[in-house]
Amino acid sequence: MPAAPSRRAVTALVTATALALATAACGSGSTLSSAEGSVITSFYPLQFATQQITGGALPVTVLTKPGAEPHDLELAPQDIAGMTRAKLVVYADGFQPAVDDAMAEVQPASVLDVADAAQLTLTAAEEEGHADESTAEHEAHDHGSADPHFWLDPQRYAAVAKVIGARLAADDPAHAAAYEKNTAAFVARLTTLDGELRTGLASCRSKVLVTSHAAFGYLAQRYGLEQHGITGISPDAEPSAAGLQQISDLVRKEGITTIFQETLVEPHLAETVAGSTGATVATLDPVEGITSASAGTDYFEVMRSNLSALQKGLGCS
Template structure:
């Protein structure tokens, strides 16, 4: 039998809110309108000063870099919270309603997807298109009853930001939208976008160089968050759990992963931040592999190996270079 379902590590205060979306829609909308009256609405104001609401950290970070320090950019998912588990409360919905722009990725956070239905679509940017979310969970390297939970099958991998090339495409889409909404500052948005994309291009080069010659191309991770990264740099991801970190692997899936580790001589199993390491530890212990940490960068906390996306990605690169035997 597999180990009992792991409990999440205690995290920083999460978005533990009773969703306004579970009440009748008319009541929810009425609440939003009442709350919205307390603040300035997006219409009729200066677009350069209208607030921007983002769904979770990678989108927040890119938007901040492109919008510049003069724009109010906030995020729905608090640091240390698991983005998949976000619940939207009345205050959050009011903030989204008042925003000049809401930036999110469709299909990643169910509560955000539902809340977006109550927001004027003219003030919404869904970046899932430019992110090119084409990788299915079944492409993580397994060809049978994999560790991925059946509920995950058919759902595209949303972790685009772990591939700097996809992240750059999203950044360009954000920059273009900000310029279209605020043409008076289009040149500044374009310059900020170019600078951000240049940093992502440099990061991509570092990953290509660092992972070019690795003795082990099999990447065994806690959950299926690193598929785009693996595909970009010639690795093959094998996940213990599925796209959702809540997915619990079966005994057969754990055995399959263990067999793969032994057969292919995998030396490193990667646990993650924000997720209990119990299953990764089980595989490592049963195979003699070493545990290392990869951060899916769904948020940044004091325990993160860096203060922002770029620092954490470079920490991930160092972990991969060591764990995959790269030269």
């Protein structure tokens, strides 16, 4: 007979409903529900390029929150759950270990790795030029890994933007024409910036760029500068006393007047070198995130303020 549901069945039903509600509540407004149909990018330059290309046609989010240091990003379980539901996840393999690891959970069909397009040809050894280090120091610097900071070279950044644009157009044919147009406009702005950097850094009293973390290797290579990082490619790699001494000697020998520090990293190392050599400290922003402390509201503004800082610090005319 159609008796009232047993106590056990009711309990089960209540539990199921509670679970469903909890799941829904958890999802509303979080990465879980908003991830559906969105593009998730791993850090600011990929977010910015993707936003320029989609022009608002798709929601674009970023895993590295503004002001957070991207190299040692940690992901929460809901970040990874969001990545599994996104329309597309855009990242650069080899930059953020937590993101690389999370890719095991994401369908390969909804992933775009831009590392190849970025042509990550520099390693810590090449960009720091510490050819005389001992083997142990070499290993401590993790020389096997490529320098990820491709966006500081507008030409590499443009190559990455083209790959993102092509992928979005292929995945979303209804908007393909708009994505292609936006990509071309973004690349044109990067080409203009490239020209400004080339002209602005063509004639400088010094070509030696001493930075706190060695993020500017591609920029230095593109525009004929020589970068010496006080720390390595990852800013939390503390230099040895001998390494600091080596940099200080270089600063004195080359008559370097400005040490560049960056926005997201403690300035003490740059100040130590500056203090021992009489050089002053100026800020160079690796554009790994935009905050109220950034010298500009987006990539282009910050890069132009970097150009001004370089011209002043290196004595460019």
